[in-house]
Amino acid sequence: MTDHLAYATIEELAPRIEAGELSPVELTQAQLDRIEAVDGRLKSYATVMAESALAEAQQAADEIAGGDYRGPLHGIPIAVKDLCYTSGVRTMGGTKVLEDFEPDFDSTVVARFREAGAILLGKLNLTEGAMAGYNRARQVPVNPWNAGRWTGVSSSGSGVATAAGLCYSSLGSDTGGSIRSPSASCGIVGLKPTWGRVSRYGVLDLAQSLDHVGPMCRSTWDCAVTLEVIAGSDPNDPTTLPEPAPAMLDGIGAGIAGMRIGYDRRYATESVIPPIAEAVAASVETLASLGAEIVDVELPDFVPYMADWPTICSVEAYHAHLENYPSRADDYGNWFGTWLELGASISAVDYAAACIRRDELRGLIARSFEGIDMLACPAQASLPHQVTEEMMYDDKPGDFQWDRLQYTAPWDMNRAPSLTLPNGWSEQGLPLALQLVGPLGSEQALCRAGYAYEQATDFMRNPEV
Numbered sequence: 001m002t003d004h005l006a007y008a009t010i011e012e013l014a015p016r017i018e019a020g021e022l023s024p025v026e027l028t029q030a031q032l033d034r035i036e037a038v039d040g041r042l043k044s045y046a047t048v049m050a051e052s053a054l055a056e057a058q059q060a061a062d063e064i065a066g067g068d069y070r071g072p073l074h075g076i077p078i079a080v081k082d083l084c085y086t087s088g089v090r091t092m093g094g095t096k097v098l099e100d101f102e103p104d105f106d107s108t109v110v111a112r113f114r115e116a117g118a119i120l121l122g123k124l125n126l127t128e129g130a131m132a133g134y135n136r137a138r139q140v141p142v143n144p145w146n147a148g149r150w151t152g153v154s155s156s157g158s159g160v161a162t163a164a165g166l167c168y169s170s171l172g173s174d175t176g177g178s179i180r181s182p183s184a185s186c187g188i189v190g191l192k193p194t195w196g197r198v199s200r201y202g203v204l205d206l207a208q209s210l211d212h213v214g215p216m217c218r219s220t221w222d223c224a225v226t227l228e229v230i231a232g233s234d235p236n237d238p239t240t241l242p243e244p245a246p247a248m249l250d251g252i253g254a255g256i257a258g259m260r261i262g263y264d265r266r267y268a269t270e271s272v273i274p275p276i277a278e279a280v281a282a283s284v285e286t287l288a289s290l291g292a293e294i295v296d297v298e299l300p301d302f303v304p305y306m307a308d309w310p311t312i313c314s315v316e317a318y319h320a321h322l323e324n325y326p327s328r329a330d331d332y333g334n335w336f337g338t339w340l341e342l343g344a345s346i347s348a349v350d351y352a353a354a355c356i357r358r359d360e361l362r363g364l365i366a367r368s369f370e371g372i373d374m375l376a377c378p379a380q381a382s383l384p385h386q387v388t389e390e391m392m393y394d395d396k397p398g399d400f401q402w403d404r405l406q407y408t409a410p411w412d413m414n415r416a417p418s419l420t421l422p423n424g425w426s427e428q429g430l431p432l433a434l435q436l437v438g439p440l441g442s443e444q445a446l447c448r449a450g451y452a453y454e455q456a457t458d459f460m461r462n463p464e465v
Contacts, residue, residue, distance in 0.1 A: 006034055006165030007462045010222040013168065014072040017064065024064070024075030028057035028119050031077045035121070035166050038465050041147075043139040044161035046082040047090060048122040053077065056119045063117065072225045074117030079167040081158050082123035083130060084110050084213075085202035093204040094128040094154070096137040096331045097324040107202025108237065109171060109213060109230045116229045121167055124157030129317060130173055130206040133335020133395050140392045143186060144463035145430055149384040152185030154178040154206075158216045159186035164465045169226045173203065174212045176309060177380070177408025180420040180435060183216055184379040187422050187431030187461060189450065190216045191223040194440050195415030196241040198227070199234035207316035208239075209355075210309075210412045218460065220421060220450035224248035227443060246444050256452045257291030259445070261436075262372035264299045271403070272381045279424035279432040283453070284376050290452050295372050300364040302406040308354035308361075309409045310342070310402060315351045318343030338396045362414040369439050374446060378407050379420040379435035383428065411437050419446040422459040431461075 005027075016022040032050050039045050060075040085091050085103035092098045106114065113120060128135040132153060141156040143149045144164040151160055155172030159182030162170045172179040174192045183190030191214050198213040205211060215226035231245035263284050269277040288294050318325065318340050325332065325340045332340065369375070381404060411418045417438050424432035434453070438446045454460070 005030065007218065008168070009219045010072055010076055010168050010217070010225060011219060013076060017075040018069050020065065024057040024060040024119060025054065027075070028053050028077050028121070031121055031166065038164065039166060042142045042144060042160050042164055042166070042465065044124055044141045044157040044164065044166055045079070046092060046123045046125045046138070046157065049089060049120055053119050053121050060117050060119060070117040073113070073169070073229055075119065076168050077119040077121045078113060078169040079121045079124050079158070079161055080110060080171040081126055081155055081173060083126065083173055083204040084171060086110050086120070086123065089123065091123065091204065092138070093130065094126040094135060094138050096135050097328050099137060103202065105202065108199035108234045109203065112230050124161055124170060126157055127154040128333050128336040129321070129339070130154040130175065130178065130204070131317065131336050131339050132397070133333055134392045135333035135336065136393050140389050143384060144465050145187065146428070148386055149430065150185055150387050152182035152384065155182045155216065159183055159188060162186070162188045162216050162218060164463055168218070169222055170216045171213060171230070172216045173206070174214060174412060175206045175210045175313060176405050176412055179212070179214050179216060180379050180408050180418060183420045184431065184433035185384040188216055188218055189220055189223050189422070190214070190420045191227055191443065191447070192411065192418050193227060193231065193443055194241070194417045196239050197231050197417070197443065199237040199240050201234055201236040205316070205320040207313040208320070209316060210313060212412065220419065220447050220454055221249070221252065223419070224252055224447040248444060248447055251444065252448050252451045254448060255291060256287065256449050259292045259374070259449060260295050260372045261287055261292045261449070262295050262297035262369070262375040264297050264375070264377070267299045268377050271406070272378050273383065275426050276378050276381065276432055280376065280378050280434055283423045283434045286453060286456055287376065287449070290456055297368055297372060297375065299368045300361065302410050303403050305357060305361045305413070306402045306405050306409060308357050309405055309413065310397070311346055311350060311354040312358065314339050314343035315346050316343070334394055334396050342397065358413050361410065365410065365414045374436050374438040374442065374449060377435050377437065379433040380407055383426055383430050407435065416440055417443045417446055419450045421450050421453065423457070424459060425461070
């Protein structure tokens with residue numbers, strides 16, 4: 001498989017598949033061959049579903065040849081974070097306690113991929129329980145840009161596989177930054193939708209009131225078309241938004257002239273290393289050159305609210321794991337076991353207080369967004385840090401600096417959509433990223449802005465793996 005084909009976008013591949021120039025079977029086999037060749041080092045896949053993937057590819061090829069083309073994901077090999085139920089295939093969630101769990105139904109997101117004709121290559125590795133550390137029974141994905149650097153919180157396998165050309169679209173989940181941080185760390189595009197835009201039915205919970213499921217791809221167009229497939233109301237998940245999924249590609253190429261984009265210089269620079277702050281400032285200038293109006297805004301100080309995030313998340317994680325914790329506490333790793341212990345120790349009064357302050361934060365953010373279409377800001381404050389496997393297995397929550405979350409967690413706490421995309425490269429050859437954050441329901445506008453930015457820049461690169 002040539003690197004060009006491995007690193008192609010869905011936007012490039014879909015017309016060739018529809019026209020019969022490219023076979024889904026050949027494309028899927030090439031992806032499986034590449035996974036076998038390089039993923040032993042990268043460790044992005046928890047389970048490779050080769051036999052079923054090839055059967056699905058043959059079915060897609062037959063349907064397309066017979067004139068039954070379902071849309072841009074038909075015949076496209078994709079992968080999902082191993083939180084998403086797949087019928088008859090283990091769904092481990094990065095844990096040991098679930099290593100033998102085989103659901104008897106598909107999650108809604110997997111079912112919608114199947115309805116669109118996508119080819120499911122397999123399930124992707126993640127941190128234990130979708131938090132921050134790994135269980136020693138599971139593998140730690142390796143950053144394809146630098147094996148000694150962080151891959152970015154829980155959707156690490158999704159970030160690595162997508163960046164390394166081991167799938168064309170992947171799913172991540174984001175509770176405090178786990179779509180955006182791996183996307184930023186691995187140099188790809190990540191779209192965290194509005195909470196409730198995508199069904200969580202059949203997706204293992206970390207924290208129900210914070211969890212968002214969304215796409216991680218090699219371009220904004222690819223994220224948009226993936227979201228269009230997986231989004232929409234679901235009777236099995238009453239928290240989904242009642243309106244139909246938006247037509248994400250409508251107007252995506254219309255440009256951003258007249259859009260009002262907010263920029264808070266304090267927030268974008270105060271706790272941010274200079275290369276990232278400078279790249280974000282340059283991105284804002286690019287957006288202005290494309291016709292956007294840059295508006296100075298003043299965001300609230302997020303740091304005092306960051307202590308509420310671990311309170312809410314750990315309590316809800318404890319609730320999600322009641323079936324196995326504390327009865328099987330010894331099967332949990334250092335990080336997540338300590339996290340569940342923390343959740344069990346927090347009082348109802350303290351949890352309620354944190355939820356009340358979260359609503360206060362939502363109100364403050366809403367006021368900051370008055371008069372703008374979206375906000376431009378960093379996706380993370382620093383470069384992917386140095387890691388070792390021992391660190392990823394043995395660290396505990398006490399080693400984590402919670403103020404790091406101020407560039408991601410506020411947008412989970414207020415449930416707003418955001419788009420992270422490459423916007424430069426550090427001197428060490430590590431990716432930098434821009435984050436665009438919109439008000440609730442603004443995924444279309446975010447993708448339109450991201451697409452315009454990508455057409456005007458050239459920051460997507462391919463790791464040599």
